Amino acid sequence: MLFHIALPEDYAAAQHDGEYALSTRNTPLTADGFVHACASIEQVRTVWSAHYSDRDDIIILAIDDTSLEDHQLTVRFEPGTPDDGEEELFPHIYGGPLPIGVLKIYSSGLPIN
16 A cells, blocks of 8 residues: 545545546646655655645545556655655656546544654
8 A cells, every 4th residue: 555645625626537647736747757655654744744734634545556557557666856866765656647446545634643
């Protein structure tokens, strides 16, 4: 299982559209070429602290990574900052938008500390 932080309005739009087409906050998938994800709740906390701390209404999406290949999507573990081989690796999902069927709400709000 992988995780992705979403804003409620972005998840609502994805439910309407049938796919999630954002890379990360305010960034369309077409800009980065992949969907940012986290491999653990610890990584979710790190990303929230760095990029979402002004929002307490986030949604943490669980991504069924076992079905991504069925949708021609691939996961690569890469540094959060390109070309930084010393940085922690994060899962990046390549191949297009995420079908709504691979997403489930894991948590509304921050995960338990």
